[in-house]
Amino acid sequence: MTEIQHYILFPNHDNAMRLYRELRKLGVRAVIAPTPRSASKCCGVSLMVEKDDLEKIRETAAEKEIEILKIAEVEKDFNPHRDRYC
Amino acid sequence: MADNHKMWEELGMNLELHDQLCAVLPQAVGDVFLSQENRPEGMDYYDMVVADIHGIRPSELVARQEKGGKVFGTFCVYVPDEVIFAADAIATGLCGGSQFWVPGGEKVLPTNTCPLIKASVGARLDRTCPFFRIADMYIGETTCDGKKKAWEILSEDVPVHVMDLPQMKRAKDVKAWAEEITALKDVVEKFTGNKVTAEKLAESIKLINNKRKALARLYECRKNENVPISGTDALVISQIAFYDDPARFAQMTNKLCDELEKRIAEGVSVTPAGTKRIMLTGTPLAIPNWKLHNIVETSGAVVVCEEMCTGTRYFERYVDESKETVEEQIDAIAERYMGINCACFTPNHARIDDIIRLAKEYKVDGIIDVNLKFCNLYDTEGYFVERALKEEGIPVLGIETDYTDSDAQQLRTRVSAFVEMLNN
Numbered sequence: 001m002t003e004i005q006h007y008i009l010f011p012n013h014d015n016a017m018r019l020y021r022e023l024r025k026l027g028v029r030a031v032i033a034p035t036p037r038s039a040s041k042c043c044g045v046s047l048m049v050e051k052d053d054l055e056k057i058r059e060t061a062a063e064k065e066i067e068i069l070k071i072a073e074v075e076k077d078f079n080p081h082r083d084r085y086c
Numbered sequence: 087m088a089d090n091h092k093m094w095e096e097l098g099m100n101l102e103l104h105d106q107l108c109a110v111l112p113q114a115v116g117d118v119f120l121s122q123e124n125r126p127e128g129m130d131y132y133d134m135v136v137a138d139i140h141g142i143r144p145s146e147l148v149a150r151q152e153k154g155g156k157v158f159g160t161f162c163v164y165v166p167d168e169v170i171f172a173a174d175a176i177a178t179g180l181c182g183g184s185q186f187w188v189p190g191g192e193k194v195l196p197t198n199t200c201p202l203i204k205a206s207v208g209a210r211l212d213r214t215c216p217f218f219r220i221a222d223m224y225i226g227e228t229t230c231d232g233k234k235k236a237w238e239i240l241s242e243d244v245p246v247h248v249m250d251l252p253q254m255k256r257a258k259d260v261k262a263w264a265e266e267i268t269a270l271k272d273v274v275e276k277f278t279g280n281k282v283t284a285e286k287l288a289e290s291i292k293l294i295n296n297k298r299k300a301l302a303r304l305y306e307c308r309k310n311e312n313v314p315i316s317g318t319d320a321l322v323i324s325q326i327a328f329y330d331d332p333a334r335f336a337q338m339t340n341k342l343c344d345e346l347e348k349r350i351a352e353g354v355s356v357t358p359a360g361t362k363r364i365m366l367t368g369t370p371l372a373i374p375n376w377k378l379h380n381i382v383e384t385s386g387a388v389v390v391c392e393e394m395c396t397g398t399r400y401f402e403r404y405v406d407e408s409k410e411t412v413e414e415q416i417d418a419i420a421e422r423y424m425g426i427n428c429a430c431f432t433p434n435h436a437r438i439d440d441i442i443r444l445a446k447e448y449k450v451d452g453i454i455d456v457n458l459k460f461c462n463l464y465d466t467e468g469y470f471v472e473r474a475l476k477e478e479g480i481p482v483l484g485i486e487t488d489y490t491d492s493d494a495q496q497l498r499t500r501v502s503a504f505v506e507m508l509n510n
Contacts, residue, residue, distance in 0.1 A: 011089075012089055013134065013137075013138050013141065013142055016134075017134060020130070031120060031133070032130050032133040032134050032137055033112070033115065033116065033120055033133065033137060034111055034112040034115050034116075034136070034137040034138070035112060035137075036112050036113075036116075037108075037109050037112055037113070041105070041108075042090070042091075042108075044090065044137065044138050044141060045134055045137040045138045046137070048120070077113075077116070078116045078117055078120055078121035079117055079121070080117050080118065080121045080122075080380060080384045081384055081498075082113075082117050083377075083380075083381070083491055083494035083495065083498070084110070084113065084114065084117070084491055085114050085118075085185075085374070085375070085376060085377050085380075085489075085491055085494075086107065086110040086111050086114040086184055086185075086186060086374050
């Protein structure tokens with residue numbers, strides 16, 4: 001079964017890092033990642049998060065006035081043996 | 087991000103071509119870094135830098151330029167950043183580590199030029215890297231023939247100052263390098279309009295030494311039996327060191343080291359006990375060249391040290407901070423930099439001594455001597471490296487590679503066989 005990964009996209013890295021720090025304070029897991037191509041054509045910082053945390057994340061962003069562009073669902077596809085470098 | 091596109095456009099970049107690089111970076115980062123388990127939390131800073139590598143730091147450099155500051159692009163660990171920062175300017179690394187830039191370089195360079203040089207020239211001429219667009223002046227050096235000719239080509243497009251690095255290490259050569267550093271100081275002063283005073287140079291010597299000390303602390307953690315950080319993560323930190331603000335880099339790396347030292351105290355390791363410890367020696371691995379580390383670390387081994395420009399050559403030994411005049415400070419800088427052991431020197435026995443010393447300090451089980459294709463100097467020196475390691479009884483695997491993915495499967499086969507041999 002395909003595993004879905006949720007990404008939070010931001011207008012700039014400042015918003016991403018502000019939310020990342022807030023989530024860490026709350027013990028909510030988030031991983032800093034480049035924005036997946038299938039989610040946006042823009043290069044930039046996004047946050048990989050768990051589906052179960054989405055509501056808490058939306059609340060935190062609203063409370064702290066952190067701008068989110070969108071929440072994207074992307075098929076999880078990390079393969080360290082793919083050997084496609086850049 | 088919209089802000090980045092505006093900046094890239096204003097920098098005169100080829101947005102359409104650059105977009106092809108943006109397209110492949112997320113997957114590579116996901117495969118190489120985000121697939122790892124039990125990474126230190128402190129890697130979050132470096133993950134942020136890589137995620138927006140052509141946005142965050144370039145925008146800081148542009149902001150400095152808007153206030154009248156100058157940015158100098160450098161390509162080699164012999165160029166003393168201390169002199170540039172002492173003139174209130176910024177030094178930033180420009181070495182290219184992606185196959186994406188190579189075809190652009192091949193338009194003007196022979197195919198049998200090393201990929202690092204081809205990528206660096208291609209990144210400038212194809213207008214696909216903001217760092218290459220931002221730098222007001224490039225500081226080259228005479229560490230190989232390919233670079234010497236590359237500077238001539240680049241100087242038709244951007245101001246270039248070339249430092250003449252001696253190729254031997256006699257007292258008169260150290261003196262000659264001090265004279266080259268003085269000449270660099272004069273160029274930087276003229277270009278920036280800022281005087282390099284003894285006070286400013288003392289500050290920048292300390293600034294760059296602190297960066298070296300942070301990297302030395304990181305590498306010290308990697309000597310432990312429990313490996314608290316993967317070699318791939320350590321590599322990207324070394325790569326970022328060339329670009330980042332030196333004070334912030336030292337601060338974030340020291341913060342990471344606090345966590346790594348705690349991991350060591352608690353016996354936390356990113357690899358199972360008994361995982362074979364590998365040291366890489368050879369040519370630099372410029373960002374985003376992560377191929378060999380990823381292959382080694384997904385083949386049952388862990389990289390614990392790099393005897394490379396993106397490794398120990400960059401941070402070992404410090405500039406003496408006790409000197410009081412500019413002349414004495416420049417002599418101290420020359421002394422420190424001439425202690426780096428690059429294959430461009432003859433003879434270069436000290437590099438062999440370094441490799442054997444590091445193999446013992448990092449308790450390595452085997453060494454991979456990896457050299458970029460067409461790097462004649464390191465390739466030739468590989469004869470001495472491999473002979474000395476065999477005499478010491480240290481298993482060694484010699485590899486020649488480039489930035490393409492085409493040899494990855496072959497490398498996997500060779501590295502896996504090497505690791506299996508170490509395990510038996």
